[in-house]
Amino acid sequence: MPSKKRRKGAKKKNAAGKLILNAFKGAVIGLIITIAAVLALALIVKSTAMEEAAVCAVNQIIKVTAVFVSAFAASKAAEEKQLLTGAATGLMYVLSGFLIFSVIEGEAGNLVLLLEDALMGIAIGAIVGVIFGKLLKKEKSSKKTRTGQNT
Numbered sequence: 001m002p003s004k005k006r007r008k009g010a011k012k013k014n015a016a017g018k019l020i021l022n023a024f025k026g027a028v029i030g031l032i033i034t035i036a037a038v039l040a041l042a043l044i045v046k047s048t049a050m051e052e053a054a055v056c057a058v059n060q061i062i063k064v065t066a067v068f069v070s071a072f073a074a075s076k077a078a079e080e081k082q083l084l085t086g087a088a089t090g091l092m093y094v095l096s097g098f099l100i101f102s103v104i105e106g107e108a109g110n111l112v113l114l115l116e117d118a119l120m121g122i123a124i125g126a127i128v129g130v131i132f133g134k135l136l137k138k139e140k141s142s143k144k145t146r147t148g149q150n151t
Contacts, residue, residue, distance in 0.1 A: 015080070015081070018078070018079075019078065019081060019084060019085050019088060020088070022074040022075075022077045022078050022085050022089070023074050023085055023088035023089040023092050024092060025073065025074060025077065026070035026071060026072075026073045026074030026075075026077075026085075026089035026092075026093070027070055027074075027089055027092035027093040027096055028070075029069060029070050029073050030066035030067060030069060030070030030089075030093040030097075031066070031070075031093065031096060031097060031100065033062075033065065033066045033069055033070075034062055034063070034066045034097060037062040037065075037066070038059075038062065041055065041058055041059070041062070063094075063097075063117065063120070063121075064120070064124060066093060066097075067089075067090045067093055067094070067120070067121050067124045067125055067128075068124060068128055070089050070090070070093050070125075071085075071086040071089045071090055071124065071125035071126075071128035071129055071132075072128055072132050073089075074086060074088075074089040074125075074129070075089075075128060075129040075132045075133050076132060078129075078133070082129040082130060082132065082133025082134075083126050083129045083130045083133065084126075084129070085129050085133075086124075086125035086126050086127070086128050086129020086130070086132075086133075087122045087123075087125045087126040087129065088125070089125045089129075090120075090121030090122050090123070090124055090125025090126070091118055091121050091122050091125070093121055093125075094114070094117045094118045094120070094121035095114075095118065097117075098114050098117070
């Protein structure tokens with residue numbers, strides 16, 4: 001019969017695995033949104049005379065929106081540790097986006113911008129994780145109360 005320490009360690013490994021899987025799934029959702037939005041932006045830039053400053057601003061809006069949506073998706077799937085799930089999702093999204101766009105451009109991007117984006121991704125992801133984690137918990141508990149499942 002396994003000891004309590006082993007079972008507790010297995011639960012922690014399983015929880016960490018779920019957290020990483022949820023964060024990865026959320027980051028993939030964010031990357032899909034980003035790729036679609038960047039392609040749409042490229043079409044707009046090609047057909048209009050959009051200034052570089054406007055393109056940079058829209059690019060930031062795309063990143064923030066993608067982190068928001070990806071952290072929401074990951075936090076919604078997480079049963080616990082939504083703050084950590086959201087932060088990990090934001091970081092994974094930024095790192096994988098940096099890697100993908102570096103490969104597309106054929107050179108590594110600006111590392112200072114990567115650090116800034118990583119901090120932004122972690123912060124936004126954590127905030128979204130906390131907010132929606134609390135809202136989703138309240139929603140779940142109110143559904144249980146309404147259906148009489150509250151024990």
